[in-house]
Amino acid sequence: MTPLLKGQRLPLANILTDNRCQIDMTVTGHAVDFSCFALDAADKLVDESYMTFFNQPASPCGGVRFSQLNAVSSFNFHLNVLPATIHRLVIAMSIDGQGNMQAIQSGSVVLKDHASYAFSKADFENEKAVMLAELYRKDGQWRLMIVGQGFNGGLDALVQHFGGEVAAAEPATASNNATNEQRISLEKRVEKEAPQLVSLVKKAAVSLEKVGLGSHKAKVCLVLDISGSMNGLYKSGAVQKFAEKILALGCRFDDDGEIDVFLFGKNVHQPAAMGLQNCQAFVQQALHTYPLEGDTRYGLAMEAVRKFYAPANNGQAASQVSPAKIPVYVMFVTDGSTSDQAFTEKQLKWASYEPIFWQFMGIGKGRKSKSKKLLSFASSDFPFLEKLDELQGRCIDNASYFSVAAPDELNDEELYDLLMDEYPQWIKLAKNSGILI
Numbered sequence: 001m002t003p004l005l006k007g008q009r010l011p012l013a014n015i016l017t018d019n020r021c022q023i024d025m026t027v028t029g030h031a032v033d034f035s036c037f038a039l040d041a042a043d044k045l046v047d048e049s050y051m052t053f054f055n056q057p058a059s060p061c062g063g064v065r066f067s068q069l070n071a072v073s074s075f076n077f078h079l080n081v082l083p084a085t086i087h088r089l090v091i092a093m094s095i096d097g098q099g100n101m102q103a104i105q106s107g108s109v110v111l112k113d114h115a116s117y118a119f120s121k122a123d124f125e126n127e128k129a130v131m132l133a134e135l136y137r138k139d140g141q142w143r144l145m146i147v148g149q150g151f152n153g154g155l156d157a158l159v160q161h162f163g164g165e166v167a168a169a170e171p172a173t174a175s176n177n178a179t180n181e182q183r184i185s186l187e188k189r190v191e192k193e194a195p196q197l198v199s200l201v202k203k204a205a206v207s208l209e210k211v212g213l214g215s216h217k218a219k220v221c222l223v224l225d226i227s228g229s230m231n232g233l234y235k236s237g238a239v240q241k242f243a244e245k246i247l248a249l250g251c252r253f254d255d256d257g258e259i260d261v262f263l264f265g266k267n268v269h270q271p272a273a274m275g276l277q278n279c280q281a282f283v284q285q286a287l288h289t290y291p292l293e294g295d296t297r298y299g300l301a302m303e304a305v306r307k308f309y310a311p312a313n314n315g316q317a318a319s320q321v322s323p324a325k326i327p328v329y330v331m332f333v334t335d336g337s338t339s340d341q342a343f344t345e346k347q348l349k350w351a352s353y354e355p356i357f358w359q360f361m362g363i364g365k366g367r368k369s370k371s372k373k374l375l376s377f378a379s380s381d382f383p384f385l386e387k388l389d390e391l392q393g394r395c396i397d398n399a400s401y402f403s404v405a406a407p408d409e410l411n412d413e414e415l416y417d418l419l420m421d422e423y424p425q426w427i428k429l430a431k432n433s434g435i436l437i
Contacts, residue, residue, distance in 0.1 A: 002115040006123075006148040013141050015114050019079040022112040023091060023133065024072050029105030029121070032093050034073045035155070036064055037162050039088040044163035046085055048210065049413065051164065055214075056206050064089065077135065079142055088136045090147070090162075094129040094155035101127045101150065109133050109146070117146045128154030186255045193257075193276040200248035200412060207416035208252055211424045218327045220250035220259040221305060222274065225334040226287065227265045227296045233335065233363065233407065234292070240283040242407040245415060246331050247274055253329065260308070261286065264301035265293030270308070296336050299343030302351065302358075305330060310354040317350055321395065323437045324355035327430065329423065333407075335363040337384050344384075345391060352394035355435050357426045359419060360385050362403035396429040397422075 004010065012021065025034050038050035038059060045051060049060050052075070057066040063082040067074050075091060082089075095103065101124035109132050110116040117133065124130065127150030134145050151157040190197050208214050222243060224230075233239050243261075250259035258275030261282075262268060269290045274282045303315040309328045310318075338344055348358065364381035382403055389401040400422035404410060410418065430436040 001110075001113075004115050004117040004146050006117075006146050008117075008146050010111070010115055010144040011141060012135075012143055015111070016079070016142065019142070020077065021079075021135075022074055022076050024074045024110045024112055025091070025093065025107065025132070026072055026110075027093070027104050027107035028071075030095065030099065030103035032095055032104065032107075033155070034066070034075070035092050035094070036066065036075050037088075037090045037092065037158075038064065038082070038086045039090060039162060040085050041087050043088065045159075046083070048164060050086070051159070055209050079135070088134050090134045091132050092129055092155070092158055093132050094158070099128075100124070100152075101130060111144060115144070119148065123148065124150055126152050128152060129158045131158070186251055186257055189257055189276060190251060194279055197244060197248050197251065197276070197279070200245055201251050203412045204245075204249045204252045204416050207413070207420050210417070211420045213420070213424060213427075216253065216427075218253040218329050219309070220246065220253050221262065221309070221328055221330045222246045222259055223262045223264065223301055223305060223330060223332040224283075225265070225296060225336070226263045226269075226290060226292050227334075227336060228292050228294060230335050231292055234283065234287060238407045239333075242333070243274060243283055244279055245412065247276075247279055249329075249331075249416065249419065251276075262301055262304055262308075263290050264297060264304075266295035266297065267293065268297075268301050268304040270304065296334065296338050297340045297343075298332075298334070298338040299340040299345075299347045301332075302344060302347035306347065306351055306354065306356065309356055310351075313350065313354065315347075317346070318353045320353060321433060321435045322354045323434055325437055326355070327427065327436055328356045330356060330358050331419070332358055332360045333363065334360070334385075335381075337382070341384055344388070348388055348391055348399060349394050352396055352398040353435065355430060356398065357423055357430075358399040359423070360388065360399060360401040362401070363405075363407060364403060365405070396426070396433050396435070398426060400426075 033053065035051060035053035038046050040046045052059050052064045052066050054066060061081050061083060063078045065076045095101065102121050104121050106120045108116055108118050129151040131147040131149045134147055135142055136145065190201055208216065224239065247259050251257055258273040261274050262270050263286060271286045271289060306313060307315040310322050312322055362382035362385050385401045388399055402418055427436065
């Protein structure tokens with residue numbers, strides 16, 4: 001096996017088989033994380049989905065895959081399937097937790113069966129992240145170069161260097177560590193009791209990590225419109241599939257493996273919670289007990305949710321904050337307007353003093369959608385939801401709105417990213433206002 005030195009370049013034309021290769025990394029002395037950045041001609045990350053690491057182990061095209069086996073971390077590359085816009089693949093190493101690269105003892109980067117680069121703490125000083133190696137295109141061929149460039153600012157500095165966005169992460173605490181252990185236990189339950197949710201839970205986790213909420217704890221509530229106009233969406237199974245996606249989000253936010261559900265039309269109903277064991281036929285069974293109704297009343301539904309989560313106010317007027325440790329994330333789904341607009345506005349204003357965040361999703365045509373596919377619409381089926389999103393007179397902004405043409409218009413990753421668009425900012429506002437303690 002050929003030893004490589006910092007700055008050395010190795011042509012791969014005679015090494016690659018079907019333009020595939022594997023690079024293995026090992027480190028002793030301290031825990032580290034490895035990541036791979038796919039960069040364009042301007043040396044910028046082509047897309048956040050092309051940062052491959054333990055929590056996002058494959059690029060969208062499948063050309064980069066990350067795996068770990070015992071003490072060896074590996075990136076498998078299938079260079080033929082990478083988009084032409086990708087010019088460089090940079091492998092980086094960052095310290096997991098406190099400290100810097102002086103905490104490690106030794107390590108290696110190995111182009112499997114061909115060449116290796118060895119390093120130790122003597123090669124570094126105060127760096128928290130290091131670009132170890134890169135694969136790059138030159139004259140139509142791929143080459144490997146050993147880099148060894150460090151970043152004192154750590155992985156965040158590296159991400160920013162490549163044009164990515166970094167969200168403020170929650171500090172590691174004993175409470176967070178305990179929460180993570182509980183989630184590991186829940187993940188095992190998901191695999192056993194609801195394996196169809198495994199992929200969704202992982203995708204939700206990635207979106208939460210992006211905004212610094214990987215260890216965040218919250219209750220999740222799904223509020224579903226059961227007015228007659230929703231009939232087709234229920235019959236097609238679209239609402240059932242969407243509900244499972246929200247349950248997966250709930251599995252990341254909470255360790256009880258269930259979400260609370262409210263149904264509303266003319267009246268409001270609260271069936272049993274949706275959990276891992278009853279999720280597959282949950283919507284069908286709920287509608288069997290509570291058939292579709294005439295009328296649509298947002299305010300009535302919001303009042304019921306407030307009574308359940310903020311019982312001190314009992315759904316009534318509120319002008320002082322109601323402090324709580326655990327927030328509630330409400331996913332509110334409807335396909336039409338409401339007949340109690342004035343009451344709905346009051347409910348949202350009063351709820352702004354409570355630890356409840358309202359994510360409204362309209363199913364139909366929307367003018368004010370964060371979905372790029374829908375921005376071209378000149379009119380909207382949801383002018384009132386748009387108004388709620390900007391409603392004046394609230395303690396803090398406690399709501400967000402977007403619309404989709406159908407519940408499955410967005411892929412899973414897009415949906416979870418969109419669900420986290422305004423929630424992190426609300427958490428900050430709620431903490432600053434004393435609503436969350």
